[in-house]
Structures are given as structure tokens and as C-alpha cells.
Amino acid sequence: MPAPLLVLTDFTPAADAALQYAAALAAQLKTPLVLLHVNRNSIFDPESFTGKLPQRTEGEIAVALDERMRGLTVPVVPAVASGRSTAAILEVVEQHRPALLVLGKPDVDELPDELVTTTSLDLLRESQYPLLVVPAGTKPVAPRCLTLAADNNPFQLAAPAKAVQEVLLALQAQLTVVHVAEPEDTDSCSAAVESVRAAGLLAGIEDTVRSRGVRSLDVAQGIAQGARAANAELVVVIARRHSVLGRLFHRSVTAQVIRHTRLPVLALPTAN
Template structure:
């Protein structure tokens, strides 16, 4: 059985774009797709969609999902859940043990960015699995090759699927740049220390210090986005510390702003701490 990529879908262009991106990843990663449709969720069933399709019954939903699945370039299965979103995703993660979850980032006309961020936090808490957030517009459905990994310079240990980034780099013939951002003019950590924490965390095996970029004098999000732009990155990878993610307003706001402002997809890797 191949590895799974679970995609949260709602039939709208938002999720279909995320689905196309997930399919582009699934081919080189030799994975199959699972389309998870949560019928009564405010994020995946926006109010305007619910009004327009209030009469859609389970059978027509299944038919639409099957049509969507049959158009994918890899084997694709569907699941329909009546549970709340975090519970439905947690069950899907337990059942499929996916490489990652994929969620489209709606535009403000459909759902404010803070709604998506709140959903991402809930998903990371309920189901600690790599979570990929794909922007609504302005992004082609092609697999990424230039990855920027943003770290805070402190040691970390990842949850399951800690080899995901290495697998992506190998299968996609990708390039990796590590970035550490500090608003201090004199950085607390040097490139050698940053490199050690990344290697110890299992995210890279053959990095050199010249693949580590330390950005100082900027706030975290601005520094990450600047480094991503300089590297021409097509994916930002962020180690999301679960303790800080759930309790620290600062770290939560950084994650929220990055998810809201990034012009490229963002992959959140939950850590054990």
C-alpha cells in the first residue's frame, strides 16, 4: 500500500487548487490521495456554498467526489464525515497515517485568514501531522523544488513523518535553504549551531553552513518572506512547536501572519515539544 496524502476538499476552486497541488506532490512521492469531505463544517462548507447547495444529498455528494477522484493522476479514495473538522481529521490520520494533510487557504471573501489559522491550530493539536497550507490564487499546481526551512535556533524533535522533507528533497531533486530570523543586531546563534539543530532534528543530512541564512534586524515573518524571495523558494517549511503554538500568543501570531501573507505554500511540521 502506498503512502497517503489527505486533502480536505469542499468542491470549490479553493480546495480544488489545493487538490491539484497535492496531486502534483503525490506523483513523485509515490503516494495516493484521500479526499476528506466534512459535510457540516464552516471552513469547508462556507455559508454562500451552503445556501447554494442546501439541497445536495449524500448520494450527489458521493457522485461529485467520485468524479473528482477519477480525474486525479494517482489512485484516489474518498471519505465523507459527519464529524466536526478536528475529529474527522484526527480519525483520518489514525486510519491512514498520511505523509501530510493539505488544506486550501480561502480568500477573505470566503473565510478570513484567522479562521484558516484557527483551523490549522486545531488540526495540529488534534492530529499532529505535517500540514500543508496552499494559497488560493497565484500559485501553479507543480511540485516544489526550492524549499526554505525556517527555524528558531533551538533544538527540536518532530512528530511522525520527520523524514518527509528529506523524502521531498530526494524525490523532487530539490534544494534546501535554512533561515533563522532574529530582530537582534547580534544573532544569538551562529550558522554552525543552526545547522546542528536542523541535522539533529532529522530535517537534513548533508547541509553545509553556506546553506544557512541568518537574517537579523527584522521581525520573523518579514525575515522569512525576504529569505524565501531571495532564494526564489516555492515552499516555506516551518517547525511548529506545539507547546508554543498553543500557548504563546507571539508564536501563534507569527504562524498566523505567515499563513496569511505567504505567496507560496507553507508546510507546518509539528514538533514534540
């Protein structure tokens, strides 16, 4: 059986949207879903900082999971864990070894930037699995056009992230490598494309890959500009290990793209 997509749910509208998107993705990939609820409630809930977390019984959780699985056209395995969110998630991750972790992102106007950053940081740092963040309101359709943001520096994917190579191949989507350069520098994409190729991400799809250079002082904004120009429906970013572990992760390009883009973002952790 192919590796599943593990979808995190707190039963909010944003999580429901992420589940529908993941189901469309799973249908394209011909892979099952694991729908996980951590019984500490909302991963993204600002109330988690106030102690006002709502409590659900086991029966209420089972009913909520069943309601969300009903009507899906792909196989779904429900899962419930208890304890601190990240630790509980990791136990289920190790059991199922998913191709991707999928979570929903509420409207940015309703969600503190720091909370998105903290959740993403914890999952990327502790699991090193590819993390797909789906904004609220995203249409549940498998993407046909992707952009992959890359600089000129070589990288190697973390071992759990290498499954994404098969995901990119199975999607059969148009991929555009976007390289952002400062205004005074060349916007040639040759080195960026080579770094992506060397990491193994173009295996089987290289003949259809395009590239686009963008000049911008703000890398995150340049990535968004390149994604718009390529009509992208999903943005892939490289989450370098030093940024994920560093205290200034909230200033990293990965975090900025996750926080502010209106497109789904797939973050790929690196080994270096």
C-alpha cells in the same frame, strides 16, 4: 504502499487548487491521495459561524468527489466523514496515517485571519501530522526550491511528523535553511542548521543544503524575505508545541506565515 497525502476538500475553488497541487506532489513522491470531504461543509467557510451552511445529499457529495478525481494521474481514494470537522478528520487520519494533511487557503482578502488560525491550530494540536496549507492560485507543480525557517533552539519532531523526512528526500528539491535575527544580532545560520540536522531533516540531502541569514524585527516578514531571496516555492516552518497549545497561537510566527504568505506553507509539529 507509501503513506498517502490526505487532501481536505469542501468543493471550493481553493480546495480544488490544493487538490491539483497535492496531485503534482504525489506524482513526484510516488504516493496515492486520499480525498476527504467532511459532511459539515466548508472547513474555511465564514458561513460556518452563521449557521448558513449549505446541505448536500450523499449522492451530490459522491458526484462532486468523482468530478474532482476524474483526470488525476495518481491513485485517489475518496473518503466521506460526518460530524464536527476536526474530530471527523482525525478518524480518517488514524485510518490512513498520511504523510501530510493538505488543505486549501482562499484568498486572504476573503478570509478572516482568525478562521485560518483556528483551522490550522485545531489540526496541528489534535493530529500532530505535518500540515500543508496551499493558497488559492498556487500552480500545481511540485516545488523545486524550499526554505526551512529555523531558530537556534533544538527541537524534535512529533512522531507523526517524522514521515516528512522521506518527503524531503523524495522531492529532490534545493533546501535553504533561513534564520531570522534581530538587526543588532549576528545572522549566522550555524546553530539553526545544526538544530535542523539534529532533528533528522537533512538526512540524505545535507550535501545540497544552503543557508541564509536575514536581519529583521519581524520574524514572519524575515522568513518571507529569505524565501524570496532563495526563490523558494514552498516554505517549511516549525510549529512548536507550546505555540500550538497556547492561547496566543494567533500571534505565533507559524500562524503569521500561514495567514500572510503567498506560498504553500508546510508546518511541522514538534514534540517539545
